[in-house]
Amino acid sequence: MAGGQERILRRRIKSVQATRKITKAMELIAASQISRSQARIGANRPYRHGMQRIVIEAALGDPAAAKKLLATPEHVETAIVLVITGDRGLSGAYNSSVLRAGERLVKKLRGEGTNVRLFAVGKKAAGFFRFRGMEVEYSFVGFADRPTFGDARSVAGTIAAPFIDGEAQQVLLVSTRFVSAGSQVVEVEQLLPLSMPDAVIDDTPKPLKGYTEFEPEVKDLLFYLAPRALESEIFSALLEGAASFHTSQQRAMAAATDNADDLGQNLSRIMNRARQDSITTEIMEIVSGAEALRSGK
Amino acid sequence: MATMKVEIVTPEAALWAGEATALIARSSDGEFTILPQHTATVGDIVPGVVRVETGEGEFSFAVHGGYFQVGPDVDEGVTRATVLAGVAEKTSEIDVARAQAAKEAAEAELATSRGEPGEQATQLLAQAALERAELRLRAASR
Numbered sequence: 281m282a283g284g285q286e287r288i289l290r291r292r293i294k295s296v297q298a299t300r301k302i303t304k305a306m307e308l309i310a311a312s313q314i315s316r317s318q319a320r321i322g323a324n325r326p327y328r329h330g331m332q333r334i335v336i337e338a339a340l341g342d343p344a345a346a347k348k349l350l351a352t353p354e355h356v357e358t359a360i361v362l363v364i365t366g367d368r369g370l371s372g373a374y375n376s377s378v379l380r381a382g383e384r385l386v387k388k389l390r391g392e393g394t395n396v397r398l399f400a401v402g403k404k405a406a407g408f409f410r411f412r413g414m415e416v417e418y419s420f421v422g423f424a425d426r427p428t429f430g431d432a433r434s435v436a437g438t439i440a441a442p443f444i445d446g447e448a449q450q451v452l453l454v455s456t457r458f459v460s461a462g463s464q465v466v467e468v469e470q471l472l473p474l475s476m477p478d479a480v481i482d483d484t485p486k487p488l489k490g491y492t493e494f495e496p497e498v499k500d501l502l503f504y505l506a507p508r509a510l511e512s513e514i515f516s517a518l519l520e521g522a523a524s525f526h527t528s529q530q531r532a533m534a535a536a537t538d539n540a541d542d543l544g545q546n547l548s549r550i551m552n553r554a555r556q557d558s559i560t561t562e563i564m565e566i567v568s569g570a571e572a573l574r575s576g577k
Numbered sequence: 578m579a580t581m582k583v584e585i586v587t588p589e590a591a592l593w594a595g596e597a598t599a600l601i602a603r604s605s606d607g608e609f610t611i612l613p614q615h616t617a618t619v620g621d622i623v624p625g626v627v628r629v630e631t632g633e634g635e636f637s638f639a640v641h642g643g644y645f646q647v648g649p650d651v652d653e654g655v656t657r658a659t660v661l662a663g664v665a666e667k668t669s670e671i672d673v674a675r676a677q678a679a680k681e682a683a684e685a686e687l688a689t690s691r692g693e694p695g696e697q698a699t700q701l702l703a704q705a706a707l708e709r710a711e712l713r714l715r716a717a718s719r
Contacts, residue, residue: 326586326594330659334646337619429588429663492648495606495620504621505644508663515588 286558289551293544300540306370307533310526313425314461317523321458324516331512335474338505341498353473358395358448361386362439362471364455364517365402366525367424372532374456374464374525375404381466382454386414397448399439401518427522432515440510443472455517456524464524469517474509579613581656583629585638587665592638599630600658602645611647613656618647624708626668626716627660637668639716641709664709671717680710 339346363382365375382405386396398409398416402424406416418438423431442448451472456464469475494501584594600611604620611618627640643662650657686703690696 320589323590324588326584326591327588327661330584330586330646330661331644333648333659334619334644334661337617337646337648341619432588433663492617492619495604495609495618498619501619501621508644508661511663512588 286551286554289547289554293547293551296540296544296547300537300544303533303536303540307530307537310530310533313526314523314530317426317519317526318458318461321516321519321523324519328512328516331509335502335505335509337492338494338498338502341492341494342502345499345502353449356394356449358397358442359389359450359452360397360399360439360442360448360472361389362435362451362453362455362514363398363400363402363405364453364521365400365404365424366521367403367421368529369404370532371525371529372535374528375402375408377466378454378456379405379408381468383409383412383414385452385454385468397442399435401435401521424518424525425522427515427518429511429515432511432518435518436507436511436514440472440507453514453517455521457517458520458523458527461527464527471510471513474506474513580632581611581613581615581658582650583658583660585627585629585640585660585662585665587662592665592667593629593636595631597629597631597658600627600645600660601630602627602640602660604645611645611656611658615647615656615658617649618645620645622660622662624712626712626719627665637716637719638665639668639671639712640665641712666713668716668719671713673714673717676710676713676717679706680714683707683710 361382363378365378369375382398386398386409389396396414398405398414399418399420400406400409400416401420403419403421406419409416420431420435420438439451443451450470453469453471455467455469457467458464580596580598581600582594583597583600585592586594598613602609602611602622603625605623606620609620622640622643622645624642625640627638629636629638638660640660640662641664643660643665645658645660647656647658649655683703683706687700687707690700690703
């Protein structure tokens with residue numbers, strides 16, 4: 281019956297509108313988080329740059345120690361891969377593009393005969409990798425949206441431990457870099473040994489540019505400085521990941537809201553036509569009924 | 578009077594940046610003062626009070642451990658000193674009541690959990706909290 285179809289359509293329109301309300305709300309929340317997380321990246325920048333300058337200065341002070349600590353080893357038996365994803369979905373391609381890059385990296389390393397130990401930030405990685413037969417050793421969960429420096433510290437401590445013990449020779453990071461509001465890029469970086477400009481590791485004697493004093497001795501300083509530098513790099517990666525997540529979610533939810541608008545419009549058009557049809561049929565029935573009665577007289 | 582650029586930064590925010598005449602802090606080698614035209618130096622800062630003297634008076638900060646670097650700025654002839662700290666706060670913004678409460682809580686924690694195995698982690702955390710609270714109180718009472 282025509283009325284039945286109308287009721288079904290009405291129900292579908294209602295559900296589309298309810299979904300639209302949710303996606304719109306998520307869009308607005310994500311949009312408000314974008315500027316906040318962007319501001320945090322800006323606030324972190326002086327610390328990050330200062331830390332990089334200090335490490336370079338200290339590495340120049342003792343190139344021999346720096347080479348041991350900072351240069352890429354010739355043979356990597358075990359590599360640690362840290363993948364930074366989000367805790368939540370509904371964020372467009374944010375999680376999947378990091379995860380796919382991570383998967384490619386793991387496959388490439390394994391192809392070269394390297395053992396890989398996987399660590400992840402965010403809830404989304406464990407399931408993804410398990411499905412592909414790669415076990416995530418530990419997932420850090422609960423702070424991907426709003427990371428604090430303490431979170432970065434605990435991540436740094438966990439992934440640096442095997443490196444310090446000599447169980448792993450390299451630590452790699454797969455994360456999303458927040459280039460600008462319009463562009464976020466997935467990048468693979470080497471975290472440990474700390475990546476340094478080549479000029480620093482080059483141990484050919486250079487003419488002394490200037491003399492830098494160290495308090496305490498540069499060897500001890502470099503030893504304690506390295507973990508701090510790692511924390512700083514991870515923290516900035518977490519901040520940029522969070523900002524990329526919110527940007528990506530805002531974009532995805534805006535598209536979903538537009539979609540719901542289109543869908544609702546189409547459905548109400550169909551419903552109006554169905555209602556018009558049923559009214560026309562009803563009038564036809566009444567008229568023909570009346571005609572039949574009159575001609576039967 | 579000669580000045581230098583000083584910045585005190587944490588991962589979450591730049592606490593302070595400006596022109597200063599002296600920077601006074603303590604490294605693991607002892608207390609030191611950085612003046613304009615100081616030679617390039619890199620070093621650590623042990624938990625304590627870091628003071629910055631400027632033309633408009635003195636600012637002090639409770640720094641819970643960190644590093645510093647002194648070097649020439651991009652501007653010719655200007656010295657730049659950077660203090661990097663994981664955790665630090667302006668002394669003027671320390672909440673004394675809260676620090677006092679944190680100190681008492683940490684002391685209570687240490688008193689009740691002494692000696693038992695398996696509690697080493699909580700004891701270390703309480704010890705660290707106690708040290709932070711004491712430094713805040715010390716900084717605020719100057």
